[in-house]
Amino acid sequence: MKQFKEMGITAERKSFVGDKIKLERILNREITVHDFKVEPSKIQREMPLSAN
Numbered sequence: 148m149k150q151f152k153e154m155g156i157t158a159e160r161k162s163f164v165g166d167k168i169k170l171e172r173i174l175n176r177e178i179t180v181h182d183f184k185v186e187p188s189k190i191q192r193e194m195p196l197s198a199n
Contacts, residue, residue, distance in 0.1 A: 163182065
């Protein structure tokens with residue numbers, strides 16, 4: 148089986164629509180995640196966090 152990247156398919160990049168909200172607004176409430184993305188952090192750290 149080929150890897151996904153070998154098939155030449157690229158996902159359409161899109162930005163999220165809506166306002167950022169404070170964590171306090173959703174604490175102790177049920178939430179539904181409709182979409183997400185994983186990307187490298189924009190915050191530079193001196194030492195990487197350990198994976199303990």
